Amino acid sequence: MTIEVEDGGFRGYHNYYVPEEFFKTDPENGAIYLQDGERAAKVSESFINGLHLGIEEEIGDTASLLMYETGQQWAMQDMKRFNEKMRHEYGGGKQDIWQMNKKFVLESWWWPLTIQGFGGWRVTLGDKHNEALQSKGLSIVELRNSAVAQSMALAGKPVCHMYAGLFAGVFSFYDREERGCIELQCYAMGNDVCKFLVGSQKQMNAAEFWTKEGATATEVLEKLG
Ligand SMILES: [Zn+2]
Numbered sequence: 001m002t003i004e005v006e007d008g009g010f011r012g013y014h015n016y017y018v019p020e021e022f023f024k025t026d027p028e029n030g031a032i033y034l035q036d037g038e039r040a041a042k043v044s045e046s047f048i049n050g051l052h053l054g055i056e057e058e059i060g061d062t063a064s065l066l067m068y069e070t071g072q073q074w075a076m077q078d079m080k081r082f083n084e085k086m087r088h089e090y091g092g093g094k095q096d097i098w099q100m101n102k103k104f105v106l107e108s109w110w111w112p113l114t115i116q117g118f119g120g121w122r123v124t125l126g127d128k129h130n131e132a133l134q135s136k137g138l139s140i141v142e143l144r145n146s147a148v149a150q151s152m153a154l155a156g157k158p159v160c161h162m163y164a165g166l167f168a169g170v171f172s173f174y175d176r177e178e179r180g181c182i183e184l185q186c187y188a189m190g191n192d193v194c195k196f197l198v199g200s201q202k203q204m205n206a207a208e209f210w211t212k213e214g215a216t217a218t219e220v221l222e223k224l225g
Contacts, residue, residue, distance in 0.1 A: 014089065022115045034112065036085060049151040052159065068165035075169020082109050102127070102174065109170065118163075119145035136224055138203065141167050141181075143194040149187035158183040158211075160194050171198045180204035184217035197221070 016022040016035055023040070024033045032040045056063040083097045086108065090100065097105045103125060110121050124140040126133030133139060143163060152159045160183050168181035180201040185191040195217050197207055207220050215223065 016112075016115065019115060022112065034116075036081075038081075040116070045147075045151040048147055052148065052152060064161040067161035068168070071162040071165020071167075072169040072172075073165075074162075075166045076173060079109075079170060079173040097174065098176075105174065106170070118147055119143050136199070136203075136221075138197060138199040138221075138224065139171065141196040141198065143196065144192075146187055146194045149194055152188050155186075155188040157189060158186040158194075159188045160186055160196075163194070164196055167196055167198055182207045182211065184211060184220055199224075 022035045024035070025031070026033065032042060034040050052063070052067070055066060059066065086097050086100065086105065087093060087095060090108075091097075103123070106123055106125075110123075114120050120143070122142045124130055124133065124142075126136065126138045128134065143160070146160050146163060148160045148162060149155075164181040164183050168179050171179040171181070178201060179198055180203070181196050181198045182204045183194060183196050184207070185193075185195045187194050197204070197217075197220070199207075203224055207224060210220050210223055
């Protein structure tokens with residue numbers, strides 16, 4: 001379902017810095033829409049907490065995998081929509097996101113999620129600006145105010161599996177190669193920021209093994225040399 005967006009959507013209105021510019025409300029039908037017409041729902045921390053704990057209660061240890069795969073699916077759907085939007089908004093209807101600067105594309109993708117309450121991120125790409133990461137084929141995402149971790153602050157383990165899946169999906173879509181992602185440290189374990197590593201699935205399997213053995217984020221990065 002979509003609604004008409006007067007000055008937004010594909011017609012070149014890039015700037016939205018506050019929720020009032022980004023959300024459209026339809027009080028008559030009790031609905032909230034995002035800037036480009038997508039339907040949204042406002043939920044509390046308790047809802048996010050209940051969703052995670054409820055799934056875990058139902059299916060046990062595989063809950064984290066389910067949330068990861070949910071994130072991946074979300075990324076795939078979202079990137080198709082996002083590419084279409086970027087092509088019209090910045091690419092003159094001709095250029096796709098792959099023909100634009102990767103950092104710019106990723107920042108443009110994430111900013112609406114910050115307004116939606118998913119937290120602030122900082123990406124360090126493994127590219128010519130960071131040769132150490134480039135040589136390993138890795139990128140790092142730091143996330144502040146993770147909606148999931150904040151709702152499960154005392155979990156004592158990484159809980160942002162949906163975010164990890166989301167990043168894996170987005171990097172896979174952009175790089176056109178399968179990418180995995182693992183959360184090395186999490187706010188729910190007492191860290192200031194959640195820290196994610198993005199790379200090949202093989203590297204992520206190794207990183208997961210070392211993390212479970214108790215290695216810190218820095219140690220995992222060193223071992224992946
Ligand atoms: Zn986290």
